[in-house]
Amino acid sequence: MQNIDRLILRLGEITLKGKNRSRFEKTISEHVRAVLRPYPKAHVRREYGRMYVETGGESVEALIQVLKNVFGIMDIIPVKQTLPQLDEIIAAAVELIGEQQIDQLTTFKVSVKRVWKEFPHSSQDMNHLVGSPVLRAYPLLKVDVRQPQIELRVEIRDGAAYIYSELIPAVGGFPRGSNGKAMLLLSGGIDSPVAGWQSMRRGLEVECIHFHSYPFTSERAKEKVVDLTRVLAGYAGVVKLHVVPFTEIQTAFTTTGQDNLMITLMRRAMLRIATRIAEQQKGLALITGESLGQVASQTLSSMNAIERATELPILRPLVMTGKDEIIQIAKEIGTYDLSILPYEDCCTLFIPKSPTTNPNLRIIEKVESFLELTPMIERAVEQTEVLTIEAGSPLQLASTAINEDWF
Ligand SMILES: Nc1ncnc2c1ncn2[C@@H]1O[C@H](COP(=O)(O)OP(=O)(O)OP(=O)(O)O)[C@@H](O)[C@H]1O
Structure with a gap:
């Protein structure tokens, strides 16, 4: 040239x-x-x-x-x-x-x-x-x-x-932050960072929320999420990361004897906490990396039972996207290599042998009422650590070509 x-x-x-x-x-x-x-x-x-x-x-x-x-x-x-x-x-x-x-x-x-x-x-x-x-x-x-x-x-x-x-x-979409703010539930997996990038591309300002279960999950698992947030910050300039202590709530769920409902209970608690943080930060929606049918907690029936725990809209940018395509985008935007590092997520440690794909909302609400969740949720919100993550070097990781076919 x-x-x-x-x-x-x-x-x-x-x-x-x-x-x-x-x-x-x-x-x-x-x-x-x-x-x-x-x-x-x-x-x-x-x-x-x-x-x-x-x-x-x-x-x-x-x-x-x-x-x-x-x-x-x-x-x-x-x-x-x-x-x-x-x-x-x-x-x-x-x-x-x-x-x-x-x-x-x-x-x-x-x-x-x-x-x-x-x-x-x-x-x-x-x-x-x-x-x-x-x-x-x-x-x-x-x-x-x-x-x-x-x-x-x-x-x-x-x-x-x-x-x-x-x-x-080029990447297209809307200017950064031009369509309001939403909170991304960011695990260390492949999907949620992609969901975050896609939301940013549609003009959302994204703040990340990560649930951490120390000592069940290690410091390395948290560092991995910090690194993923840093990649997202490469596109947005600066991204806030809220790290929520989730150990107390998770431990309480293990005492219920409802192993097959564990994931549903955990996701609902996550949504409740994320909703509280969204209110504090003036976020108008929650974003997840869920994709229909991918795992037991992502059947339509599970999503239905889970999302009733919040009144905020849940945005699921990947809901109809297949895994291959998600992986391809993760590679292009520079999150894939971090996501596949082996550090455990808080939920995977508690996944039962046979999680239900069709949770019963009445039973779930009953279990929740026995546990007195509200004070635990308050504590988790209060003890949340807030980190402000800046891009290491702008867009350094996104060095591969943007694929025209996605747009
Ligand atoms: N520890 C966590 N902290 C924050 N959000 C989480 C956490 N675990 C799961 N989530 C949220 O719940 C969604 C579904 O998680 P799940 O592990 O069932 O699915 P997944 O398809 O493997 O997602 P991912 O690849 O993003 O981990 C995630 O995409 C993410 O938005």
């Missing part, structure tokens, strides 16, 4: 959101400036519906890598900028095509968009005026107007023309 001197960032769905648009664009621009801090020579300019990043000599590939993960950016266009003059546009087009691999089978076409209506040549004429010198310079090229391998695009505006041939898909 040696001829590329700037990137155009096109913003996605926010264009649908009329009056919030300028606020959304400002949020994306702040996010862009934050991820570009390690690249001081790059310069950002905001315009209606898009942003321009002048590379200033910074590596184009490195800039694309970090910008691809900024929520709200739909795609990135590496461009060569010239004056809106025919000879300059032709020279840039010839240079840009020269960067491509060309053989006898390579097809191309020119597409011109004339935003500046005073430019002296029509779009139709421009296709020929630019196409002919390119064909003369690269005689192996063949024109194909339907499905060309290379589409050389020229956008002519008042004051500048942009020449490009590549559109790089």
Whole structure:
């Protein structure tokens, strides 16, 4: 990409959101400036519906890598900028095509968009005026107007023309934190970090809540969750993590003699505590990594019995997503390698041999009423440790390409 001197960032769905648009664009621009801090020579300019990043000599590939993960950016266009003059546009087009691999089978076409209506040549004429010198310079090229391998695009505006041939898909979604706050129940597993990232991508500010059962679960298990939160913070800047002591409540459940209801009871207690923390932090929903049918506690019947423990909406971004796809996303966003570390989760230690897939709500409520849960829940909330986790290095772990197919 040696001829590329700037990137155009096109913003996605926010264009649908009329009056919030300028606020959304400002949020994306702040996010862009934050991820570009390690690249001081790059310069950002905001315009209606898009942003321009002048590379200033910074590596184009490195800039694309970090910008691809900024929520709200739909795609990135590496461009060569010239004056809106025919000879300059032709020279840039010839240079840009020269960067491509060309053989006898390579097809191309020119597409011109004339935003500046005073430019002296029509779009139709421009296709020929630019196409002919390119064909003369690269005689192996063949024109194909339907499905060309290379589409050389020229956008002519008042004051500048942009020449490009590549559109790089970015993460899309809504600007970070633009759709309110929700609390993510973050285990050390594969699913909940993915659910958290997907929620952030839809513009939610996410605070994490982790239930920890020391000494049944080790310090390493907690560190793993801190590390997972740090990866999420790579996308959001800073993420709060609430670590809830869960040992007392779990131990109480083991005395009930209702082994097969253990998971349902634990999940309901988690939701109650998470709801209290959400109220304190002004979170409007809970997020889990549940996926329909994945385990006994994720049947429709179990989910039904579990979610009655809270009045807050429960968001389950992965509810209809299969495990393979979840794993693929976890790898792409940089959480997978941490999630598969062997440190135990508080619940797995208490999983009975045959957990019920169809829990009876009446029995559950009876068991709960015997236990006097409320003071235990109060204590757990009071003793919760709150950590503020910052990204180690912005987006360092998310170095692989975002997969277009998910969006
Ligand atoms: N120790 C925990 N702390 C916080 N949330 C938890 C904890 N354990 C489970 N959860 C929440 O409950 C959901 C279901 O957990 P479960 O272990 O049944 O399923 P899972 O599909 O293995 O999820 P994960 O891969 O996220 O652990 C998790 O996705 C998470 O949101």
